[in-house]
Amino acid sequence: MVMGYSLGELSSIFAMQAFAGLILFSVFLLMALGLAIIFGQMGVINMAHGEFMILGAYMTYLTSHGFQTYLPGAYAIYFFVAMAIAFIASGAIGLAVEWLLIRHLYVRPLDTLLATWGLSLIMQQAFRSIFGAREVGVQLPDWMMGALSVTDVIEVQINGLFVMALTLIITGIVALLLFRSTWGLQVRAVVTNRTMSGAVGIDTRRIDRLTFGLGCGIAGIAGSAFTMIGSTGPTAGQLYIVDTFLVVVFGGAQSLLGTVASALTISQSQSTLEFFLSGSMAKVLTLLIVIGLLMLRPQGLFALKVRR
Amino acid sequence: MSVKRPTDLSLSRRQLLVGTAALSASALVAPHAMGETLPTATVNTTGLAVTDTEVTVGILHSVTGTMSISETGSVQAEKLAIEQINAAGGVLGRKIKFIQEDGASDWPTFAEKAKKLLVQDKCASVMGCWTSASRKAVLPVFEQYNGMLYYPTFYEGLEESKNVIYTGQEATQQIIAGLDWVQKEKKANTFYLLGSDYIWPRTSNKIARKHIENKLKLKVVGEEYFPLGHTQFNSVINKIKLRKPDVIYAIIVGGSNVAFYKQLKAAGINLTKQTLMTISVTEDEIDGIGGENIIGAYACMKYFQSLDNPNNKKFVAAFHKLWGDKTVIGDVTQAAYLGPWLWKLTVEKAGSFDIDKIAAASPGVEFKGAPEGYVRIHKNHHLWSKTRVGRARTDGQYDVIYETAELMEPDPFPKGYQ
Numbered sequence: 001m002v003m004g005y006s007l008g009e010l011s012s013i014f015a016m017q018a019f020a021g022l023i024l025f026s027v028f029l030l031m032a033l034g035l036a037i038i039f040g041q042m043g044v045i046n047m048a049h050g051e052f053m054i055l056g057a058y059m060t061y062l063t064s065h066g067f068q069t070y071l072p073g074a075y076a077i078y079f080f081v082a083m084a085i086a087f088i089a090s091g092a093i094g095l096a097v098e099w100l101l102i103r104h105l106y107v108r109p110l111d112t113l114l115a116t117w118g119l120s121l122i123m124q125q126a127f128r129s130i131f132g133a134r135e136v137g138v139q140l141p142d143w144m145m146g147a148l149s150v151t152d153v154i155e156v157q158i159n160g161l162f163v164m165a166l167t168l169i170i171t172g173i174v175a176l177l178l179f180r181s182t183w184g185l186q187v188r189a190v191v192t193n194r195t196m197s198g199a200v201g202i203d204t205r206r207i208d209r210l211t212f213g214l215g216c217g218i219a220g221i222a223g224s225a226f227t228m229i230g231s232t233g234p235t236a237g238q239l240y241i242v243d244t245f246l247v248v249v250f251g252g253a254q255s256l257l258g259t260v261a262s263a264l265t266i267s268q269s270q271s272t273l274e275f276f277l278s279g280s281m282a283k284v285l286t287l288l289i290v291i292g293l294l295m296l297r298p299q300g301l302f303a304l305k306v307r308r
Numbered sequence: 309m310s311v312k313r314p315t316d317l318s319l320s321r322r323q324l325l326v327g328t329a330a331l332s333a334s335a336l337v338a339p340h341a342m343g344e345t346l347p348t349a350t351v352n353t354t355g356l357a358v359t360d361t362e363v364t365v366g367i368l369h370s371v372t373g374t375m376s377i378s379e380t381g382s383v384q385a386e387k388l389a390i391e392q393i394n395a396a397g398g399v400l401g402r403k404i405k406f407i408q409e410d411g412a413s414d415w416p417t418f419a420e421k422a423k424k425l426l427v428q429d430k431c432a433s434v435m436g437c438w439t440s441a442s443r444k445a446v447l448p449v450f451e452q453y454n455g456m457l458y459y460p461t462f463y464e465g466l467e468e469s470k471n472v473i474y475t476g477q478e479a480t481q482q483i484i485a486g487l488d489w490v491q492k493e494k495k496a497n498t499f500y501l502l503g504s505d506y507i508w509p510r511t512s513n514k515i516a517r518k519h520i521e522n523k524l525k526l527k528v529v530g531e532e533y534f535p536l537g538h539t540q541f542n543s544v545i546n547k548i549k550l551r552k553p554d555v556i557y558a559i560i561v562g563g564s565n566v567a568f569y570k571q572l573k574a575a576g577i578n579l580t581k582q583t584l585m586t587i588s589v590t591e592d593e594i595d596g597i598g599g600e601n602i603i604g605a606y607a608c609m610k611y612f613q614s615l616d617n618p619n620n621k622k623f624v625a626a627f628h629k630l631w632g633d634k635t636v637i638g639d640v641t642q643a644a645y646l647g648p649w650l651w652k653l654t655v656e657k658a659g660s661f662d663i664d665k666i667a668a669a670s671p672g673v674e675f676k677g678a679p680e681g682y683v684r685i686h687k688n689h690h691l692w693s694k695t696r697v698g699r700a701r702t703d704g705q706y707d708v709i710y711e712t713a714e715l716m717e718p719d720p721f722p723k724g725y726q
Contacts, residue, residue: 013550020542027540125372133376135566135596145600147576157574160542229574230539231566231596235374239537239563274543279534280505282543 012154017275023160024267026167029260030225031240032247033174034218036259039248041187041211043109044102047116049244050237051123052094052216056086056223057232058131061138068139076141079224083166086224087217094216098209106208120237127234135233144228159228166225170218175256177214187211250290252300261301266290345401352661354454357430363402363661365390365648366409366425368436368446373413374562379438381592382460382644383408384631386435389648392626399652400661407431415445422446426453432661433458435647438640440464440507447472454663458647461640462587462609464511465720470667473650474690474718476643477610479512480725481716482587484519485695486608489710490555491524494583498529500553502544502560502568505533509559512587515725516557522724529553534560539567545575556584565593569601579700580604590638591704599704611642611680612698612706623679636704642679649675650685682715690718 035049046052063082067075097119105112144162147155178184186207189197198204223237230236243266251262269289273282294300348360357364367386369379390404398404407429409421418437425431426449433456437443440463450457450471457472465478490496499520503509513531520526529551532544548556560568565588572579585606591613594602613624613636623645627637650673655661658669671687684692692715698706 009550013546016546016549017543020546023542024540128372128376133371133380134592135377135563137596137598139598139600145573147574149576155576157542157571157576159570159574226539229567229570231563233377233563233596235377236563238374239539271540271543274540275547278532279538279544283535283538 012151015154017271019156019160021268021271022164023157024271025264026160026164027226027229028243028247028263028267029171030163030167030222031219031244032251032259032263033170034215034222035244036248036251036256037174037178037187037218038212038215040255041191042102042106042208044106044112044212045116045245046212046215047113047241048097048120048123048237049219050239050241051120051127052090052219052237053223053226053240054127054232054234054237055090055093055123056083056220057138057227057236058127058136059086059089059220060224060227061131061136061232064139076143079141079144083221083224086220088220090220090223091213091217094219095209095213097216098212102212103205103208124234124237131234133234135231135236138227138232140228162228163225166221170221171256171260174218178256183207183210246287246290250294250300252302255300255302258300258302265301346659351400351659352432354662354664355430356432356661356663358402358432358661361402362405363399363432364405364407364429365651366422366429366431366434366436367406368409368411368418368421368425368434369438370411370413370442371408372410375411375413375438375442377562377596378592378640379411381635381638381641382435382438384635385460385627385637385641385645386648388627388630389645391630393648393652399655400659404648411437411442415441418442419445419449422449422455422457423453426450426455431455432655433651433666435460435644435651437461443467443472456651456663456666458651460644460647462643464508465722466511466726468688468690468720470689471663472689473647473670473685474720475646475650476640476691477693477695477716478690478718478720479508479515480719480722481690481693481695482609483512483516485712485716486585486587486606486697487516487519487524489608489697490583490585490606491526493710494554496526496554496583498527498551498553499555499557500529500548500551501531502556502558503533504536504538504559504561504564506536509533509561509588512559513557515722518725534564536562536564538564541568541571542575545572545577548577549575554583556582558584558586559588560586561588563596565589566597569597569605573601578604585697589700590640591636591706592638592641594700594704595636599700599702602700603702605700607698607700607706608695609639609698610693610695611639612696612708613637614698614705615680615696615708617679617681619677619681620679646675646678646683646691649677650683654685684715686718688718688720690720692717 038044038046060082063085064078067078101115105115144159147157149155186202190204190207247263252258270282270286273285352358369383370376390406394403411418425434435458437459438461443459458475459472460475462476462482501513503513517528520528587608589607654666654670654673657673658665670685674684676682686692695712695716696708697710698708700706
C-alpha cells in the first residue's frame with residue numbers, strides 16, 4: 001500500500017496518467033504545428049492563431065448542423081467532412097490575410113505582431129456578430145463519445161485516441177511535405193537563408209503565402225478536433241494561445257522535431273505534476289521549468305545550426 | 309438647479325391617467341404610491357436625471373469581450389423588465405429611459421463607464437456588472453458619487469454596501485441548502501471539491517468545506533483549483549476515479565466548464581450514477597456544454613427556467629417573445645430581471661428617487677411577481693429567496709426536484725464559515 005492505494009490501483013492509475021499525458025501531448029502538438037511552421041519559415045508570430053482554430057471549430061459546428069438537416073443518415077462520418085471544410089476555410093482566409101496584410105509587413109516583423117493581434121480582435125468580434133456571444137454546442141456522433149474499458153479502472157477515451165491518431169497523421173503529412181516535396185525543399189532553403197534562396201530563383205513570396213495558408217489550415221483542423229474536448233465560443237481561441245506559444249518557443253522556432261520534443265516535455269511534466277499537486281500549482285511549476293530551461297538554452301530545445 | 313414643472317393642466321392630467329392605468333394593470337405597485345404623480349421637485353432633490361415624464365437609468369454590462377457570453381442574458385432581462393414597467397405606467401408616473409454602456413469585459417472600463425453614468429448622465433439607478441471583479445471596480449465609484457447599483461450575479465458574499473442591492477444569492481444561501489439536501493437524499497459521505505482559481509469558487513468551496521466538515525461531520529477527500537480557461541482535466545479525473553468520492557462538487561466557470569464536462573463524459577464517468585453537484589452551471593452554460601454531456605448533474609441555485617409557477621410562465625413567454633424562442637434563461641438572467649422591478653417598487657415605497665431615501669426604503673421591499681416566486685430585500689441589501697436543486701436533462705433544461713420550504717436568509721458575512 002502506497003498513499004493508501006493498493007498496488008493494482010496504482011499501476012492502473014499510472015497507465016491512465018500516461019495516457020492522459022499522451023492526449024495532452026497530442027493536443028499541444030496539434031495546436032502548435034501550424035504556428036511553428038509559420039514562425040519557423042517567416043518569423044511571423046501569428047497572434048490570431050487561436051482565432052483560426054476557432055474558425056475551424058465553427059465550421060465543424062455548421063457542418064454538424066448541415067448534416068443533421070440534410071444528411072442525417074451520414075451523421076456518423078460528418079466529422080471527417082467537417083475537418084476538411086475547416087482546413088479549407090481557415091487555409092483560404094489565411095491566404096487572403098497573407099496577401100492583404102502580412103506581406104506588406106515582412107520588413108517590419110514586430111509590426112506583424114501588432115497586426116495579427118488586431119486581426120485576432122477583428123475575428124473575435126466577427127464570430128460574435130455572426131454566431132452570437134454565447135458558446136455553441138457541437139454534437140458528436142455517438143461512436144466518438146465514451147470510453148473503452150480495458151480493466152475496471154483503466155478506461156481509454158475514444159476522443160483521446162482520435163486526437164492522437166489525427167495528430168500522428170497531420171505531423172506525418174507535414175514532415176513528408178517538408179522533407180520530401182519541392183515546397184518543403186524550398187521552405188527549408190528559405191528558412192536557412194532567405195536572401196540566397198531568392199538569388200537562386202526560389203519565389204520566396206509564393207512560399208511564404210503557401211506556408212501561411214497551410215499553417216492556418218492546420219490550425220483549422222486542430223480547432224475542429226478540439227470541439228471534442230473544449231468549448232466553441234468567440235474568445236475560446238485565447239484559451240489555447242498561451243500554451244501554443246510556449247510549445248513553439250520552447251521547442252526552438254525552426255524545427256519540427258523541436259516542436260514535438262517540446263510538446264512532449266511540457267505535456268508530460270504538466271500532467272504528472274497535476275496528479276501530485278493541484279491544477280494551478282502544476283501550471284506554475286511547468287512554467288517555471290520552461291523558464292529555467294530557456295535561460296539555459298535561449299534558442300529553445302532544438303535550433304538550426306546555421307552560419308549567420 | 310432649476311427643475312421643470314408641469315405648466316399646463318392637460319399634461320399632469322395625462323400623467324395622472326397613466327398612473328391610474330398602472331394601478332389597474334398591475335397589482336405589484338407598492339401601496340402608498342399608487343397613481344400619484346408627485347412634482348419632480350419633491351421626488352428628486354439631488355439633481356438626478358428625472359423629469360416630469362421621464363427617468364433615466366443606466367445599464368452597464370459587457371456586450372463585447374469574453375464576458376459577453378454571460379452578460380448578454382442580463383442585458384436582455386433588464387430591457388424586458390424596463391419595457392414591462394413602462395407598459396404598466398412607469399415609475400411614479402415617469403417612463404424609464406435607459407442609457408446602455410459597454411464594460412467590454414475590462415474592469416477599469418467598468419469603473420470609467422460607471423462614473424460616466426453617474427456624473428454625466430445622472431442616472432437614477434444602474435443595473436449592471438456580472439463578475440465580482442467588475443463589481444469591486446465600480447463599488448468605490450458608486451459610493452463616492454452616491455449611485456445605486458442593482459447587481460444580479462450569485463457571488464461570494466463578504467460585501468455589503470448602502471449603494472448596492474444584490475439581487476443574486478450570496479454564497480451561503482446557494483451552498484448550504486444544497487449540501488444538506490445531497491447528504492440527506494444521496495447518503496453522501498465523501499466530497500471532492502473543484503473550482504476555477506479565483507475568489508468566488510475559492511470562497512464558496514471554503515464555505516462548503518466548513519459546512520461539510522463542521523456541521524455535517526462528513527469528509528472532504530480532495531480540493532483543487534484550475535487557472536481560468538484551463539482545458540485539460542484528465543489528470544484530476546483520474547484522481548477522482550481513484551478517490552471515489554460520493555459527490556463531486558464543481559465550481560468551474562467559463563470555457564473550462566465545457567472542457568470539464570466533455571472530458572468527464574469521455575472518461576466514462578456517468579453523471580446519472582456518479583453524483584455531481586454544481587453551483588456554476590446555469591441553462592446558459594449548458595448551451596455550450598451540450599445537454600448530452602451533463603445529463604444527470606445536480607445544480608443548486610435559486611432559479612431554473614423550468615420552474616412551474618404562474619409568474620415564471622408569464623416571464624418565460626415574455627422573454628421568448630422579445631428575444632426569440634431559443635434563448636435560454638439562467639439564474640442570473642432572472643436575477644437581472646428583478647433589478648428594475650425592485651428599484652421601481654422601492655422608489656414608489658420611498659415616494660422619491662433620492663438615493664439616500666431608496667437605500668433606506670429598500671429593506672422590506674417585497675416583489676410578489678418575481679419569476680422565482682416571492683422575494684424580499686433584507687436589511688443587508690441582499691434578497692431573501694428560496695434555494696432549489698435541479699437535475700440536468702438532455703435538452704439543456706433542469707427538472708426542479710427540491711426547494712427549501714422557507715426563504716433562505718442572506719448572510720454575506722457568515723459566522724463560522726470564514
